[in-house]
Amino acid sequence: MKFLVAESEPPEARDKRRESVGRSSGETFVDLLEALAPGSRIERVKPADADTPSIGSDTVAGYDAVFLTGSPLHAYEDTPEVRRQIAFMRAVFASGTPSFGSCAGLQMATVAAGGSVRSMGARREAGFARRIVPTAAGRDHPLLAGRPAAFDAPAIHTDEVETLPDGATLLATNRVTHVQAAEIRCGDGVFWGVQYHPELTLGEVAAALRRQADDLIEQGLARDEAAIEAIARPIDALDADTTRDDLAWQLGLDEQVIDARLRHTELRNFIDHLVRPTRRARGRDEHQRVG
Template sequence: MTAHNRGASVPHFLIAQSELPQEREARRRRAGKSSGETYAATLAQMRPGVATTIVSPTDDDTPTFTAERLARFDAVFLTGSPMHVYDDGPEVRRQLEFMCRVFASGTPSFGSCAGLQIAVAAAGGRVRKMPERMEAGIARRISATEAGRTHPLLAGRPPSWDAAALHGDEVLELPAGATLLASNAVTQVQAAEIRHDGGVFWGVQYHPELALREIAIAIAAQADELLEAGLADSQDDVEARARDIDALHDAPDRRALHWRLGVDGEFAEERLRRREIANFLASLPDLRTD
């Protein structure tokens, strides 16, 4: 699929997935979709009829997307992935160069988890491995900063909320031109806006695009890491948590699961979980900088 002129009746979104080929295939075997395919499915549900193109900037055989070509899209979405943006290598460099061109194109962009970290690093901020901790399954008590309380990205969020999350890296330092929008006790940067080189990026450290079943599959697959981080005492604990989150996917109103997981509708209900993506889509007419 090729880019069309923005402003047409059907919006066209570019989805950049930073997984390596073997990681994409492993995710497809576990969850049925790559991270980019998950984003495409979510956007298609939220905006029926939308056109999407998935690209993998980390791959050495991916054609270069110039700033001029990127400007033809209505928005760019950056997915999560196992990528560590502080590891210098050709895959990371290609991804960061791609994001620099996104900023230069003026096309509004949105990213979750590693997508936020990529935008931070491309704009001059710093990302690190979280020291002796990680956030897995549920990011608890995320709260908006003073700037975040009136920012359209978080419109409709209560003063504190839980979100689907799975990450062992975090933003250490936001770049110049960034605004911190939300934090929690685990990591300072849970949501941010970045303005850089003529472009605007909105991002979150959590995963509004993921179905709860995908979160359940992901934490089950990373049981060893959760045990090493001290988040669970046994494999059985991880499997029990994964089962509860998977069950909540099918029964988001089930009060027993809300009680057992310690969540409310902000986490359980798909429409509320996707709030940041919905807010970004609604704000697109105001975000174009050219």
């Protein structure tokens, strides 16, 4: 299989993330996809960057799947970076190539298909999204296959989907963020996305809290950087040793977050239930055209 990872972070955000965890969000996706689909060819592209050539639907159609990363970009802002990212996502939809996105990836797909995104204001999901509940549609949807009736997941975001576009299905929700997972159909394309981050390690969650310490303090979620560190340190320790039941208890986390295989559920489901079947169908169509 051939995958395209669309790294939505602008250059300065990529540099800052590499300083804290040693890799950009796109590189995190690449490393994980190599483990989930061994032997796949994976390429990275930076559609929001000014020096990236425009990527059309014909180019995207040459891939079996597209993955959109998280990003500090705000999908409701009319900036050159956002316009380039939205144009790329529209090309993905037009190509008919299955796509998946987390956090800002879901938000960009929403806007590209005609929905809307807004700031969360003073609300935050910082570290983990708690008690995510599949909707009636989500309980039968393959994206969430294997997830229990309620689960937690790594999450940190300041924006959220306000209105899903026509042709979209809400798959999961929780008390803080109404749209936690959705399927979006637009043109020939199918997108599965989540507001949380199934791709992150626990260490990356801790690092994200440290990088966004100023915002968390400003919003009153922590009094100072020492308070942020008091939360981030045990997350790091649990990442280093997932058998630490004491830390899991202190953090209020269960196997849905701690066990990497369970944490990656949505990505594995996307590959198994949408990408592989679509690839087989395309192969049959191509065989029939040649024949």
